[in-house]
Amino acid sequence: MxxxxxxxxxxxxxxxxxxxxxxxxxxxxxxxxxxxxxxxxxxxxxxxxxxxxxxxxxxxxxxxxxxxxxxxxxxxxxxxxxxxxxxxxxxxxxxxxxxxxxxxxxxxxxxxxxxxxxxxxxxxxxxxSVFTFQFEREIHRVRQKDILYMESEKRLIHLYAVECEYIFYESLDGVLKQLEAGMFVRCHRSFLVNAGRVRRFAGTELELENGTVLPVGRKYSVDVMKRLLL
Known part of the structure; x- marks a missing residue:
């Protein structure tokens, strides 16, 4: 989109x-x-x-x-x-x-x-397939497939990609509107994850291919399961 x-x-x-x-x-x-x-x-x-x-x-x-x-x-x-x-x-x-x-x-x-x-x-x-954002007057573009996950901290987003990390101001809902449909899933009120980078899902948590473990909120677990089974 x-x-x-x-x-x-x-x-x-x-x-x-x-x-x-x-x-x-x-x-x-x-x-x-x-x-x-x-x-x-x-x-x-x-x-x-x-x-x-x-x-x-x-x-x-x-x-x-x-x-x-x-x-x-x-x-x-x-x-x-x-x-x-x-x-x-x-x-x-x-x-x-x-x-x-x-x-x-x-x-x-x-x-x-x-x-x-x-x-x-x-x-x-x-x-x-490219996610574009701006922080401190600099525009950054990251390939969506290279994004591992994003974490929201108040109005600040921490973006973790394969080879780099960024921060910028936005909400997770605002970020989702800019991402390719179906590629990412909300697993927690504070986390958005690239479904293609998930290695293991165990109900209350999921593990990414780089070993990072993220929490899965109760209200998001069904959506995570459905997305990973696609």
Whole structure:
């Protein structure tokens, strides 16, 4: 599942991007959750409410708060998704580096550029196989299959992968929305585990292939069992 946001105050561009995304989704069998916003304020409000995106198409020139301001706020909130700026001019390209813009779409070349840009984004995301997050203004990408488990400590997530460890701000529910469906399972209120990395399950605990033992909460044990039997 790839979560996508489109933020533009002009309906014509929102529709054009949504239609092209839908075409990619059908052609490549990629699940996409696409949401549209007509202002930067709406987008920021959704992000503050916990909605996260992996890919954002963001118009730069909008009324009140512009797209560049919105991008800065999102990065300050540790939103680490790919940002594609929609613009009529390239004057903002240098500023875009500050918020780690992935691509730019020129409105007068939308028809010619859109398919290529979406393709680049999907390849970068690896069809959901790459987990993207941000911490202390740095964007990190980890292959989902390399993730062993994640542990939640208040608003802080500890991510343990095969060869590295990271920390970032998010909830486990928010993380789950960004991960490939079926690959991970919640085994405890504080733990999310890669089902493919589980070596042993014994009711109240499970052991990973690296020897790490994690607790299994009573309310999660049935879901863990079902997932491991798939």
């Amino acid at each position: 790839i979560t996508v946001a489109i933020c533009d105050d002009e309906e014509i561009y929102c529709r054009q991007i949504r239609e092209k995304l839908t075409a990619f989704s059908i052609a490549d069998s990629i699940d996409m959750d696409i949401k549209e916003y007509r202002s930067a304020e709406e987008l920021i409000h959704a992000a503050q409410g916990g909605w996260t995106f992996q890919l954002l198409f963001l118009d730069i020139m909008m009324k009140d708060m512009n797209g560049m301001e919105a991008a800065r706020k999102l990065r300050e909130m540790d939103c680490g998704g790919l940002i594609v700026f929609i613009t009529s001019y390239l004057d903002y390209m240098q500023t875009g580096y500050e918020v780690k813009a992935f691509r730019y779409l020129l409105k007068n070349q939308m028809e010619q550029q859109l398919g290529r840009v979406i393709g680049d984004c999907i390849r970068e995301l690896g069809d959901g």
